[in-house]
Amino acid sequence: MANTEKRHVLGISGGKDSSALAIYMRDKVPQMEYFFCDTGKELKETYEYIDKLEVYLGKPIARLLPERDFDHWLQIFGNYLPSSRMRWCTRKLKIEPFENFVGQDSVISYVGIRADEDREGYISTKPNIEAVFPFREDNLRINDIYRILEDSGVGIPKYYEWRSRSGCYFCFFQRKAEWAGLLERHPDAFAEAMEYEKLDTITGQRFTWNQRESLEELSRPDRLQEIWEKHEKALANAPKTRPGDSLFTILSSTFDEEDDTEPCTICSL
Secondary structure (H helix, E strand, O other), X not given: OOOOOOEEEEEOOOOHHHHHHHHHHOOOOOOXXXXXXXXXXXXXXXXXXXXXXXXXXXXXEEEEOOOOOHXXXXXXXXXXXXEOOEOHHHHHHXXXXXXXXXXXXXXXXXXOOOOOOOOOOOOOOOOOEEEEOHHHHOOOOHHHHHHHHHHHOOOOOHHHHOOOOOXXXXXXXXXXXXXXXXXXXXXXXXXXHHHHOEEOOOOOOEEOOOOOOOHHXXXXXXXXXXXXXXXXXXXXXXXXXXXXXXXXXXXXXXXXOOOOOOOOHHHHX
């Protein structure tokens, strides 16, 4: 039976925006329920950050697990790796666990899209879910998000030292330099991501995370050197930042060129 009282829920991905929103709303909505859709394929730093944030919030962050894991759904989808054109991972590992968590209850869902962003992301079409955007309503922008995180003492996740997004460690939205960073910092995770890539010897079709390059090709020493040189050049040529701008701001504007779309915000906020 549906809960007759309206619930207030806030999804945390492990990224800066949803984390800042949780901190921002903590004392404004004491009855807030926090949740994290755990794909089982997150970075170690993400889990550590969720634990740290949970301590600050003073209440549990519900870990929502999918009914079936990534490997099950990969088999169901014929070993077709998720891509920007077929984001089955978001549907099966993020959205469905969220909608199961909500059920038929009347819910207000708090979404961490900022006032300086031009995107909507996932907003449920279920009639019992109402999405609200406190950062937009209060005109909060990227520098406000950094201030909220730093003032709280929670800070930003460690992976922002080399990666511009949260989400699975093999997310297909990663740029080349981010894949190279994964290989450097988490070689076991990179190796697992590489094992998912397949070649159909009959048709010649390749199932890879990147459309133009396999991880085996990307991990060759000469290719890695090329990626890092290009990345360092982009950093050196980056526009002069304002005092106090974070490394993340610089990295986000200088990663190499192959990423031209944004992931669903339920994954990356």
